[in-house]
Amino acid sequence: MALGCNSQTWSKTSSWLTLTSSKPKYRSMHSNSYSKAISNGLAALLEEEESPEKSEINSPKEEVAPMAVDGLFLKSEKHSHENYSVMMKVGLDNSAEAEIGEVKVSSKIKRRPARLVVPESCPALEMQAYFGVFDGHGGSAAVNYVAENLGNNIITALQEFEEANDQSKEAIRKGYLVTDEKFLSQDVSSGACAATVLVKDGELRVANVGDCRVVLSRNGVATALTSDHRLDREDERLRIESVGGYVSCQNGVWRVQGSLAVSRAIGDSHLKQWVISEPEIKRIELTSDCDFLVLASDGLWDKVGNQEAVDMVLRHESYIESCKKLVDISSSRGNKDDITVMVVDLKNFKRRRG
Template sequence: MNGREILQKMKVKAGFGTSSGGDRGKGKGKMLKNITHGFHLVKGKSAHAMEDYVVAKFKQEKDKELGLFAIFDGHLGHDVASYLQNNLFDNILKQEDFWTETESAVKRAYLITDEKILEQSFELGRGGSTAVTAILINGQKLVVANVGDSRAVISKNGKPKQLSIDHEPSKEKTMIESRGGFVSNIPGDVPRVDGKLAVARAFGDKSLKMHLSSEPDVVVETVEEDTEFLILASDGIWKVMTNQEAVNCIRKAKDAQAAAKRLIEEAVARNSKDDISCIIVKFQ
């Protein structure tokens, strides 16, 4: 076992990845045996500690089975991402109208969670985190939300459909400027909010919050017969692969866990230097 594999096991056991499959990084529902998931994380080449956190588990809620899946990609420290791992889904499910007005409930929970993070900025630090979350309800309804540049993609008959929006500063320049901020565009670098942050929406980041948004985009997707799998992944994947390349890479993998590992190995082979995490949910 090499150093990265040892680190992976340590991160999972420490709570960086949680799943009904324990430290194996895979699991399946109790009611929906045909739906399985797997996840994998790899530390990037930067000097800082691993800043990605994962949630991947099934949960019984009243008479429904929920699949709860999320990638939290921290920056300037991992405390905000850790807080999200432990609290965001609880805050979503506490919304009384979650079952009837799902989209508005998820948006409200994101904003409430961000407020709580900002209130605890002394303990959690000055950093922040992006997030992409997916809630699978009874294997039929998929509710995806995101802030930042982690991404959700489903495959239907080998064709990708992106369910999230990459919140890049260049795309949201008008909003940032309307809040009194600016977007830098220095040659050789990516556009950044106030010359610092490479995403236009995020949790935390108290020093930039006046110029950032934490409002998620929310999409509700019906799982159909041709829906093969869902990919949730941090930007360490998407910096080096297109949606179609990611789908092609894992479509023939033997199971969800093998697919997650294979996707990250391909990104590393393409010289992705960032922390990388991904979750695969297979429907067939």
């Protein structure tokens, strides 16, 4: 999402606080913007009108009564590139919450009924939470699909593996790969980067494809929990070249097949031989020195360093205010990309361990 404070929308979805701002980036093609909050297995989908690309995807259309979950639905202008954030909270009471800051290409507000996205009962997600930030490219179809389906596919895999001994890593991997496979079967173009966090049993399971990033503040010191999948990584270049692809530098940006600036993503069928959807997954113990997470798209990280982002959050009492400030800084430094920023307070999750 491109930063702009032309318009701002505050909403309360369950215990999630959301800020939406807007500044259009592109003047052509189509896209839409939404966020999702899930509480006790029910989803409130924050979404604009369906774009032509999204309408090609066979996503579930069932609707449930608006009272299922409080939700605000956003109507956005149409642009070619967008970001999403997703929050799922199952089995947690309102004391375990995250403050969310989001920036979107949003101009109007439209209310629509919430939709049932995950089962009302989900034993695999008791006392757990899921967060994600997604960044689309080449149109909106892939990012729409990933934002709506990746979390649910991970949940399904967690249920399949719940009898096994801590197979959450394999469940997350399967969730990513299944999402990619099912999106590709729709025969729709475009792709999406993703960074997700599963909070489970006093630990973080962090996964990513592409250049959305997750940063942990540990006693005020920033640690990147993900590694960007860009072509300046030698291991990624060698992987692509080993299967017959090539990487070239154009106007200072490394690209695969002269096209895409990331080496992993969901979708991108025309580059699938080289741009894989295999996520890198890390497991981090939640210790007493873990403060908060910053999840954001590359629109932030291209202009703001990891430690600078953490310092900005620490300087503000409100996570929402820190999110607003971060996107302001990125914009003031010449960012023209879309931005989504999310800050997740970890203190309540630590208290719930064991």
